[in-house]
Amino acid sequence: MIELLLCSVVTILPDYLYRRYAQGKRLGREITLYSVWFELRYGITACIALTVALLTMILYFHPSTTAAVSLYRTIPILPEGSGRVEEVLVNMNDRVKAGQPIFKLDSAGQQATVETARRRLAEIDAEIELAKTQLVVSDAQIGEAQSAYQQALDELTTKTELQKRNAGTVSQREIEKLQNVVDGRSAGVAAAIANKQIIQTQIASVLPAQRASADARLAEAQVDLDKTVVRAGIDGIVEQFTLRKGDVVNPMMRPAGVLVPSEAGQRGLVAGFNQLEAQVMKVGMLAEVTCVSKPMTIIPMVVTDVQELIATGQVRASDQLIDAQQVAKQGTITVYMEPLFEGGFEGVPPGSNCIANAYTNNYDALSAPDIGFGSWLFLHAVDAVGVVHAIILRLQALLLPVKTLVFSGGH
Numbered sequence: 001m002i003e004l005l006l007c008s009v010v011t012i013l014p015d016y017l018y019r020r021y022a023q024g025k026r027l028g029r030e031i032t033l034y035s036v037w038f039e040l041r042y043g044i045t046a047c048i049a050l051t052v053a054l055l056t057m058i059l060y061f062h063p064s065t066t067a068a069v070s071l072y073r074t075i076p077i078l079p080e081g082s083g084r085v086e087e088v089l090v091n092m093n094d095r096v097k098a099g100q101p102i103f104k105l106d107s108a109g110q111q112a113t114v115e116t117a118r119r120r121l122a123e124i125d126a127e128i129e130l131a132k133t134q135l136v137v138s139d140a141q142i143g144e145a146q147s148a149y150q151q152a153l154d155e156l157t158t159k160t161e162l163q164k165r166n167a168g169t170v171s172q173r174e175i176e177k178l179q180n181v182v183d184g185r186s187a188g189v190a191a192a193i194a195n196k197q198i199i200q201t202q203i204a205s206v207l208p209a210q211r212a213s214a215d216a217r218l219a220e221a222q223v224d225l226d227k228t229v230v231r232a233g234i235d236g237i238v239e240q241f242t243l244r245k246g247d248v249v250n251p252m253m254r255p256a257g258v259l260v261p262s263e264a265g266q267r268g269l270v271a272g273f274n275q276l277e278a279q280v281m282k283v284g285m286l287a288e289v290t291c292v293s294k295p296m297t298i299i300p301m302v303v304t305d306v307q308e309l310i311a312t313g314q315v316r317a318s319d320q321l322i323d324a325q326q327v328a329k330q331g332t333i334t335v336y337m338e339p340l341f342e343g344g345f346e347g348v349p350p351g352s353n354c355i356a357n358a359y360t361n362n363y364d365a366l367s368a369p370d371i372g373f374g375s376w377l378f379l380h381a382v383d384a385v386g387v388v389h390a391i392i393l394r395l396q397a398l399l400l401p402v403k404t405l406v407f408s409g410g411h
Contacts, residue, residue, distance in 0.1 A: 004047070004051050006054070006388070007047045007050040007051040007054060008043075008047050011043045011044075011046040011047035011050055013043075014043065015040050015042055015043025015044075015046075019031065019040065054385060054388075057381070057382065057385055058385050058386070058388055058389050060276065060277065060280065061280060061360040061382045061385075061386070062357060062358065062359050062360060062385070062386045062389040063273050063274065063277040063280060063281065063357075063358050064355070064356065064357045064358075064389060064392075064393070065271050065272060065273050065274070065332075065355070065356050066353075066355050066356075067271060067272040067332065068269045068270070068271035068272075068289060068337075068353070068354040068355065068356040069269065069270055069271075069351065069352070069353055069354070070266075070268070070269050070270075070291075070345070070348060070349075070350055070351060070352050070354070071269075071270045071351070072260070072261070072264035072350040072351060073261070073264065074239075074258045074259065074260050074261075074264070075233060075234070075236070075258070075259040075260075075261065076255040076257075076258060076259075077102060077230065077238070077241065077255060077256040077257040077258065077259055078230075078249070078251045078255050078256065079105055079227065079228075079230050079249055079251060079256075080227045080251060081105075081227060081251065082248065082249065082250045082251065083105035083106055083228065083248070083249065084105065084106045084246060084247070084248050085103055085104070085105060085106075085243055085244065085245050085246060085247045085248075085249065085256075086104050086105055086106045086107070086228075086245065087103065087104040087245065088103045088243055088244060088245060089101045089102055089103055089104065090102050090103070090238055090241070091238075091241070092238060092239065092240070092241045092242070092257075093237060093238065093239065094237070094238050095235075095236070095237055095238075095262075096232040096235070096236060096237075096238060096259070097232065097235050098232055098233060098234050098235055099231050099232065100231060100232050101229050101230070101231050102230050102231060102232055102238065102256070103229075103230050103243055103256060104228060104229045104230070105228040105229075105230070105249070106228070107225055107228035110221065110224045110225040110227075110228055111225060113221040113224065113225075114218065114221040114222055114225050116221075117214065117217045117218035117220075117221045118218060120214045120217070120218075121211065121214040121215065121218055124207060124210050124211045124214050125211070127207055127210075128203065128207045128208075128211070131199055131202050131203045131207060132203060134199050135196065135199045135200065135203065138192065138195050138196040138199055139196065141192045141195070141196075142189065142192040142193055142196060144192075145185065145188040145189040145191075145192040146189050148185045148188065149182065149185035149186055149188065149189050152178065152181045152182045152185045153182050153185075155178055156175070156178040156179060156181075156182050159174060159175055159178055160175060230256070232259060233259070234259070234261050234262075235261070235262045236259045236260050236261045236262050236264070237259070237260045237262070238257055238258075238259060239257060239258045239259070239260055240257050240258045241256065241257030241258075242257070243256045243257060260350070264350045266345050266348075266350070267338060267345075268301070268304065268336060268337045268338035268339065268345070269289060269301065269336070269337045269338075269354060269356065270334060270335070270336055270337075271334075271335045271336075271337060271354075271356045272332030272333065272334055272335070273332055273333045273335055273358070274332060274333070275310065275330065275331065275332065275333060277333060277358075278333050280358075280360060281303065281306050281333055281335055281358065282303065282306065283303055283304065283305060283306060284302065284303060285302070285303040285358050285359065285360065285361065286300070286301070286302055286303075286340070286358070286359050286361060287300075287301040287302065287303060287337055287356055287357060287358040287359065288300055288301060288356070288357050288359075288390065288393055289301055289337070289354040289355060289356045289357070290354060290355050290393060290394075290396060290397035290400065291348050291352045291353065291354040291355075292352060292353050292354070292400065292404065293348055293349050293352040293353075294347050294348050294352070295397060295400045295401045295404075296397050296398060296400070296401070297397065298393065298394060298397060299339060299344050299345070299348075300339070300340035300341060300344065301337040301338065301339060301340055301344070301356070302337065302338060302339075302340050303335055303336070303337055303358060304336050304337065304338045305335070305336040306333065306334075306335050306336075307333065307334035307335070307336075310331035310332070310333065310334075311331055311332075311334065312329060312330070312331030313331060335358070337356065355393065355396055355397075355400075357389050357390065357393045359386045359389070359390075360382060360383070360386070361383070362379040362380075362382060362383055363383075365379055366379050366380065366383075
């Protein structure tokens with residue numbers, strides 16, 4: 001309507017003024033309801049053509065959409081394993097901080113596993129102390145074996161020397177017996193030393209490895225025990241939380257509720273623009289939105305990202321070939337917007353539906369030194385007609401409550 005009024009000022013109005021003052025034709029006389037088309041046919045035709053051209057220029061270079069939503073992600077409140085609820089620590093709509101406990105599952109089995117792991121750790125510590133005591137004993141055994149070996153060796157040496165001096169004094173059989181005793185006691189010394197090395201190996205390697213394994217089992221059991229307390233991953237609000245003591249929760253089938261992040265929906269909007277604007281939508285474009293949940297308010301925005309893909313064209317692997325005719329609904333260009341100023345989305349609930357306008361800015365192109373007059377004039381016209389769309393958005397913001405509450409029957 002605004003475009004038609006603007007175009008009529010430069011088309012129908014000059015035509016009427018010419019008819020009125022140059023040809024002397026007057027409204028209600030020569031120009032009537034039945035003759036207006038014949039008298040003002042040039043102005044009316046030019047007005048229609050100019051209005052269509054103006055609308056096309058505005059809608060193409062300054063696209064608009066009603067499919068703008070402040071999408072947000074919710075986090076299901078789930079335990080990592082199934083169990084029966086033992087204690088509920090928060091209520092519905094409570095605000096929670098990251099790491100705050102929400103509810104606790106029955107942990108009798110996990111506590112028993114932790115206690116078993118602790119007792120096994122204590123057993124290994126006791127084995128280490130016992131091995132240290134055995135090491136002292138093995139030192140004493142080595143000393144005893146070496147002493148007996150030395151005694152047998154001294155006796156063998158003495159008997160051998162006596163035999164060399166007087167062969168009849170000591171028999172060869174006695175020398176052989178003493179040699180066997182020396183060999184046996186030498187083997188005893190080696191066995192005692194080997195036993196000490198075994199104990200040292202147990203103290204240095206085997207028992208520490210067993211203790212490390214016991215520590216790992218205790219840590220694993222403690223992790224399983226900690227999992228019985230479900231905590232908030234981030235700051236947020238607990239919604240749809242009807243859990244009660246005795247309920248059974250299952251991570252696959254029975255979530256306990258939903259956690260809505262504190263910053264949900266406050267970062268910006270996700271808007272779907274017509275595919276025709278694919279070449280116009282650019283990162284950095286200025287935009288404006290008005291939301292149903294915050295009427296009669298214009299929020300300045302900026303385009304932060306433009307998705308390069310159209311969602312309706314995606315294909316999932318299946319046993320049937322895709323027929324392009326099955327994609328009946330035309331997809332949109334997904335555009336991400338954020339408030340131009342900090343706190344721009346205050347008072348806008350997450351999930352709000354909004355009307356968005358994006359504006360083409362040709363400042364850089366107009367500042368180019370080699371721009372032609374025709375291009376300069378056209379780009380100025382493109383930037384100028386964006387005001388029309390801005391006016392329309394403000395009128396929509398004013399009429400939105402009336403349209404929603406009165407004409408659509410919303411209560």
